[in-house]
Every structure is written in C-alpha cells, then in structure tokens.
Amino acid sequence: MRIGFDTSTYSLTKGGTTVYLKNLIKNIHKISPSEEIFEYQLSTNKYSGYTISKKLETIYRELIWQQKSLPKMALKDKVNLIHYPNHYCTLNSKLPTIVTFHDIYILRNPQAFTKWHSKFANFLFPKVVKRANHIIAISEFTKNELVQYLDVPEEKITVIYNGVDYKFKTIHDEDLLNQIKNKYKIKNPFLLYVGAIEPRKNINLMINSFCQIRSKMNIDLVVVSFGGWNNKELLNMINESPGKDYIRLLGYLPEEELPVIYNLALGLIYLSSYEGFGLPMVEAMASGCPVIASSNTVAEEIVGKAGALINPNNEEEIVESVTRLLNESYRHEIIEQGLNRAKNFSWEKCAKETLTIYQKFS
Numbered sequence: 001m002r003i004g005f006d007t008s009t010y011s012l013t014k015g016g017t018t019v020y021l022k023n024l025i026k027n028i029h030k031i032s033p034s035e036e037i038f039e040y041q042l043s044t045n046k047y048s049g050y051t052i053s054k055k056l057e058t059i060y061r062e063l064i065w066q067q068k069s070l071p072k073m074a075l076k077d078k079v080n081l082i083h084y085p086n087h088y089c090t091l092n093s094k095l096p097t098i099v100t101f102h103d104i105y106i107l108r109n110p111q112a113f114t115k116w117h118s119k120f121a122n123f124l125f126p127k128v129v130k131r132a133n134h135i136i137a138i139s140e141f142t143k144n145e146l147v148q149y150l151d152v153p154e155e156k157i158t159v160i161y162n163g164v165d166y167k168f169k170t171i172h173d174e175d176l177l178n179q180i181k182n183k184y185k186i187k188n189p190f191l192l193y194v195g196a197i198e199p200r201k202n203i204n205l206m207i208n209s210f211c212q213i214r215s216k217m218n219i220d221l222v223v224v225s226f227g228g229w230n231n232k233e234l235l236n237m238i239n240e241s242p243g244k245d246y247i248r249l250l251g252y253l254p255e256e257e258l259p260v261i262y263n264l265a266l267g268l269i270y271l272s273s274y275e276g277f278g279l280p281m282v283e284a285m286a287s288g289c290p291v292i293a294s295s296n297t298v299a300e301e302i303v304g305k306a307g308a309l310i311n312p313n314n315e316e317e318i319v320e321s322v323t324r325l326l327n328e329s330y331r332h333e334i335i336e337q338g339l340n341r342a343k344n345f346s347w348e349k350c351a352k353e354t355l356t357i358y359q360k361f362s
Helices: 016-031 054-076 115-131 140-150 174-183 203-214 232-240 258-264 279-286 315-324 328-342 347-361
Strands: 002-006 036-040 081-084 097-101 134-137 157-159 190-194 220-224 247-251 267-270 291-294 308-310
Touching: 002 016, 002 054, 016 036, 016 347, 036 054, 054 081, 054 115, 081 347, 097 115, 097 347, 115 140, 134 140, 134 347, 140 157, 174 258, 190 203, 190 258, 190 279, 203 220, 203 267, 203 315, 220 258, 258 279, 267 279, 267 315, 279 291, 279 328, 291 315, 308 315
Parallel strands: 002 036, 002 081, 081 097, 097 134, 134 157, 190 220, 190 267, 220 247, 267 291, 291 308
Antiparallel strands: none
C-alpha cells in the first residue's frame, strides 16, 4: 500500500499533533515495513527573505497548497490514500481521504481565538467531515463532540487512542536523575506542568493554586512548554506572581530529558478546561509521576481512577490533592495505578488500528 501523509504540522507545532503523526509513521514502518510512505510538507523556503503574516501563511497552506499542490503530488506518486492528521483535508481530491480530529475546541470556544481563525474553522470543518471517507477521533470525548456539533454519523468515526513512547518509564539511574537535577538547578520537590501556555490550559488557576501551596510547603513549580498562543497576559501573570521566584520556565526540553523530569516530579498538574486527549497525562503515568487533572475534561476517560481528578476552580481541592502526594502510602498506590493504566496506550496499537482503517478504504 502507498500511503500519503500531510506532514505540514511538523512546521507548525512540536505538540500533540506532531507527536501523534511522527509516532504513527514510525510504528507503521515498524509493524508493516512493506508499506510505502509519502510525506507532503509545505516548504517554508519560499518565505525566505521577507516576512509573511500568519494569516496569509494559513490561507496559502490550507486553501492553496493543501487543496491544489498536495493532491497533484499524491496523484503523481500514485498513493492509495491520504491521511490528514490535523482537522483539515483536500476537498476536491478523488483519492480516499482519512482525517484525524484531535478536538473541536475552536468551534466550542470561539471566543478563545481570533475572529478570523474561528470563521476559518467554521467554514472548513463542516466541509472536511463531509468530504472525508473516514474520521479518526483520538478519544470517545472527541467522537462525541464531532457527532454533537458537526452531525457526523457515528459509523463514520473510529476512536483510536494516542500511545505513549517506550522512553517514558520509571528511571532508577541515580546518576542520570542527579545530572538533570543539576542541569536545571532543581533543589526542591516540584509540581510539573507540561504543555502549551494558552487560555484553555487554565494556567491562571494553576498559578493561583501554586501560590497557595507554596505558602504552606516548600514546593516549586516547573513548566515545560513548547509555546502557545494568546498567552501574553498569562506569561505576565507568571512573571508577576507572588510565587515567581519558585516557578521555573524551562521551555521545550530535548526528548531524552522529558522522561527524567517526569520521574523527578512530585506530580503532574494538568488543569485544562478542554482537551481532546491530554498526552502529558499518559506520559506522566508511564513515568511513575502521579497525575492531578481536571475532572471536567477527557481526563475521566484517559486517566480514570489512576489519578486525582479534581474541580480546577476549587483551589482548596487542588491544595489538598498536592498535600496527599506527600503521603508515601497514597503516593505509592497512585503511581502503581498510573503505571498499569498507561499500559492501555501504545503507539504500536495505534498504528495497527490505523492500518486497519487504511485497508478498508485503499
């Protein structure tokens, strides 16, 4: 089978969509090496020498390159189908089309986006779900959102969970743990946040809660982030917070260091108001890092009883959950539950189930 992939997400984010696509392709190669993979990515070299606005770049990528250039390349390569991993797809191609939806947050909460981006999604999403031969949702939560808000027939959607890389595991190498501690000057026990800094992540609640926690116990907050959008006020809040001296913004970490940070953390704090999956929660569980997450998101589906699911608007509940992590008996119990829960998520399994979809439509 000759499989085409729209890999333009590689140049857009280091977050969930790119992690998903890279691991999917890698594991398809692993379990079915006879498959021929064709990756199509818009070259950014054409912008060298002058500045182009994000709006124009998006219009060019989604309405010109994806609609005209990509299908021509795919036809030339005689692919059997094209998989689009990030909500959008070519609308007029005759090739079988698979689209992965991670969430529809932009439709559910348009006020969190610019009017232009919101209108763009409202224009294209209904056309995409109609054109796609089949849709992959990364959780039951996302599937239900597609059915409810875009009227997608349930039989047109298959839920295929994200996986977790084998590098996320418990680490007992004290030299390695100390090496990362020293590199990032980590001295105190710390809560960890991994993900984008943007409105839906409830960063403001996390910071306020951390300040309450810090007033009662000697705990720091480490933030590992690849960036985000609409976050100027959030970054200012962090820098002006009463607990700013105990908040470490590490930025984006090398892949080999992130599992170590999870192992060193007292717990992952993940208070998002909306998630399609929440990959850091699974990475944390696989690494033996307890998870404190919002009970009103997909965490109930992904984490279940293997973490502390709380009301993110209740600071007292957050403080109480962190305090419980200091109890060794409880900590050991929740770590074991998390390790067992993480075994349900595998990129190899994701690839196998995705290949089954391809075979139906190629």
